[in-house]
Amino acid sequence: MSEKVFVESLDPSYQYGYGVLMLKVIAEHALSELSLGGALEELRILVDMRKPLVAVRALLGPPLPPIRVMDCARVQEAADGIHVVLLDEGQAPFLAKLLREKFGGSLEQLDRWEVVVPAGAMPAKELERLVVSHPQERMGERIMDALERVIPVGFRVRYAEREGNSLLILASENPIPDGWVEEVKEALRKPPSPIPPEKMEGIRRKVEAAEILPKFKEGAMPWRL
Incomplete structure (x- = not known):
């Protein structure tokens, strides 16, 4: 599987610093x-501890099509009406809401x-084509959730x-001055620079042993533990 997450420092002296390595683990x-994994083509994070600044650029994958009744249920015509049999339990609340709105009591x-x-x-054919849910909308919410987890709490000034x-x-x-934005965009024009695997081995072991990740969920910043 090709690498999707890249974390780089805008400060060459901190290229493989603790904060850089931890941000990759968190992301x-x-x-x-x-x-x-399938929703993003690439997630690239640039950090500068001196400013301080975190920039996150997400390249989104192809948009997901809407889920229709035919995608999550079996529709069968019978003498007493049209039987709709749920096949995908994950779509149950959305299908139930749709059917209540369309047919009520x-x-x-x-x-x-x-x-x-x-x-x-x-x-029945028209019923099969009804849209049950829009995965792309929910995927967008999850992507924003992921980005919020990467950005340290306290970094409330956003562009x-x-x-x-x-x-x-x-x-x-x-x-955030315009100069920072241009600096980030200029860095993003260059190909990403992967962190060597040997640099990540030690930090991954420490994270697993010390259970550090929960601290970041509580808002600790990688360079301020």
Whole structure:
């Protein structure tokens, strides 16, 4: 699997500093915990401890199509109406909401998996095409959640920019001048520089042994433990 998470320091003297290495661990953990591996093509993080500044650029993957009734349930016509049998439990609340909105109290609930839509209420083929949920919207929320986990608590001054499939966020404790934005964009024009695996081995062992990750969920900053 190709590497997706890159963390680099804008200060050459701190290229493999503790904060840089920890941010990579945190970012990888966030993507894994939120199941975002397929939603992002690349997550690139630039840090400068002197300013201080954290910049996160996410390249989003192809948009996800909407989930329709036919994607998560089996639709069968019968003498008593149209039977809708749930196949994907993850879509259960969205499907239930859709059917209630469309058919209200006329639905007959046979069990937790199956309901009957009254005969003549809607053609079965039309019912199959109804949109149950929009995964892209929920994916966007999870991506923002991941980015918030990467940005240290206290970095409340933000600059955000969205262009095409690229989302860029700068965060700092201090006002963000235009010069910082241009510095980050200039750095992002260059190919990412992966951290050598041997640099990550030690920090990963320390994280596993000391259970450091929960501290970051509580808001500790990588360079201020």
